[in-house]
Amino acid sequence: MSEQALFAVLRRYSYLAPPNRFEFPQDIALGRLQEFLVEKILHNDLLTTYAPSAQYQKTFWRRVIDYLEKRSQEACGKDPDFELSEEIYDHYVELLHSPVDGDGSLLRGLVPSRSFVTYHWQPPGIPGAQSYITTTLLESRNMIESGTTGLRTWTAAFFLAQYLLDNPETVLGKSILELGSGIGFMGIVIASLQVLCRAQDMPLPKLWLTDVDETVLLTCRRNLELPCNLSFSHDAVKTVRIDWFEALDDIAAPRLQSIICEEMDPELIIGSDIVFDPHLIRPLLATVKLAMGGSRKVAIFAVTVRNEATISNFLSSAQDMGLDVEDVPYVESRNGWILPNDVVEDISSVRLLKFSARR
Template sequence: MTSSTTKDHLFELTRQYASLSAQNTLIYGNISHTTIQDFLIKNIISSDHFSQYPPSTQYQKSFWKRVIVHLESSSNEDEDAEFELSPDIYERYLSLITSRPSGVKPSLSVGEGPPEKSFITYFWKPPVNSPNRGVNEPYLKATLLESRAMIEMGTTGLNTWTASFVLAQYFVDHPDLVVGRDVLEFGSGIGFTAIVLSSLQVLWHRPHSRLGKLWFTDVEETVLTTCQSNIALPCNLSSLHTGVKVQTLDWFASLDEERKPSVAKLLKEDIAPHVIIGADIVYDPLLIRPLLATLQMALEPDPRNSPICALFALTLRTQRTKSEFFRTAKDMNLIVDDISKEAPRSVAFLSGTTPHRDFQDVNLFRFSMMT
């Protein structure tokens, strides 16, 4: 195995650990135990980033248990003739199995409590021609505090969903769509897309040019608080963006005659976006009409503002949902263009071992108003 291939395999281990990949996907390649061990000690155990923003205790225990099993297995590499497992790895594992996961009461055994919150880190490559790309930063990080439970406290916003990766990658590939522009996101969740968009605007910002304002919205205060905290994490380039705002936005208010004027003011006067985006925000058919009513309000022509475009990455899981979505859009004089052929079919945020089959179910739509 060449040194370049070895380096790539080892970096994949870091990506898998950082993104909490399933343990059965860990791939070590034909790399000596000595090389793997030295790499893991240097790049994970001794990492300042993973010390400050660690995966959950539950995940770390499982990860290091798998590593120990692998390193204690036989090796055919000459370099491993006298290999011994490092005390650093044993000590890390022992410290984890004797610790109590955060949020688990003393009366509960390990594994009986709810899934922990966990920091999760996605590595991504910025555009090669971005003016502020650091020469020593081949990868940037998007780190979030994320709930590993699919639904927590009655909201679905505390996880990063598949379509978010597709939409974020689309803007990494087409930064001109968002650089220097005011962007409004519907259903921002915990802020993955927000981190990437904010970072892109910082990367592409030139002296004396307009940075752009970014508005990230959701209906749940808990989700918005998490989103704002994640954007501001010092390890994320997004923390340097000075034009970020989070805002409560209830789509159902667009159907309420009493609340509609305040929503219109927010969308048309306070935010006045150039671009509107959203990812995986039609997970319930009941949301279709309020979502599209809000979008219709935002897209209504205004001579004071630049033309608006809207881009959504959506997973319309049933034909019934899809039909209702397009029928409602037509009723509201919205033109929907399916531009899924332009959508990325692989993303840089996930490790090479992460299954990408779900991405083919993500559709990319562009919206405009009928004239």
């Protein structure tokens, strides 16, 4: 149990959980806790190469120092050999003297716009903390940056990722088109699953990640190509700019249909948290219908219900455009849960929907 508690600290640091909410394990000796913090976090090769922002690290290590000093004082001499690690203190002092953060933002009280974030998750059917896979991304910490919401990972993406971890047959061996791929979180998870579970000597299926914003696509491509991610070993991942509004344009639609149905030819279409703007509903659904091309292909979307009117509009518009919609029955297992609930918004607000062309 103690090792699981320590691993939880590593996971929470990796995905930038708010330091003031950290609960360090009370039943672990101070010396053991400090040793873990130094060896598994401070000296962690991955978290050093793809480090959280200096601002986050500064806040985290200040919290660690305060906690260790407080517990040491409360112990009242029960652990006389304990001393605060010079490595921890020196690292904190170094952070205090850092003039700027990794993305160029001044440290004085400002939230850095971007930071490396690492998520831990377990491949299907492989228990044990040692078997965790990591997904690392350069991610925005702002709700909106550069006029787009695509530079951070949203709740519905974690929910859809968990569904795929519990139901890997959904994506294994299949060519996939993701609409609104953002910075590549879902793409990296799917690519990793396909690499891990590929049959020997079999080619990997195509994975098409699409978005309309070139800055978002560039970040997505860079995240996919990080050597620390398993997606680095997937040789059939492509990033492509797609504008959903072209599906409503009589001139542009045939070209878009040719790209999706002939060049991409996906067996499955996915998307997460892409239903938030009423003005995008018809273009999105037109793109989905065009991609299905009257075949038996399906689309699976994870949708966060923020506004009931928007979701009702989305569902009724789908019916009007000849698409059948059904909720996918799913209760997350939390096996290898990709992100604990203390960071994800209430996942009860997420619906998993399956779309198919009406025959």
